[in-house]
Amino acid sequence: MEDRIQMMSLADEEDEGLVLEDVVNNQQPLISYDLYVVGRFLTDRHIRFPIMKDRMASLWRAGRGVAIKEFGSQMFLFQFFHELDLKRVLEGSPWTFDNHLLILHKLGPEEVPS
16 A cells, blocks of 8 residues: 555646636636625734634634635635524624724625625
């Protein structure tokens, strides 16, 4: 078995992985933003993203997890993987980080973050 593992390798053309197009036949995007929330902290101070990301994920304890990404200047995109986790976070607000209030906006079915 170890011999087979050592013989395995990725060719350069295989290195990219699977790429999905966002649009199929000029129709709707493949990504649904139903479980996404855009957020901003009410402050002009810089938010320490890695610390905020860990803290909010720890506070929210989403059963299926949450992905948090920086989304422009002092804006953040929160992706939940189950609607119950999203509902609990939205109903459990207000949320703060370093004494700064987090304002959340749930994206609607036709909204795309830009």
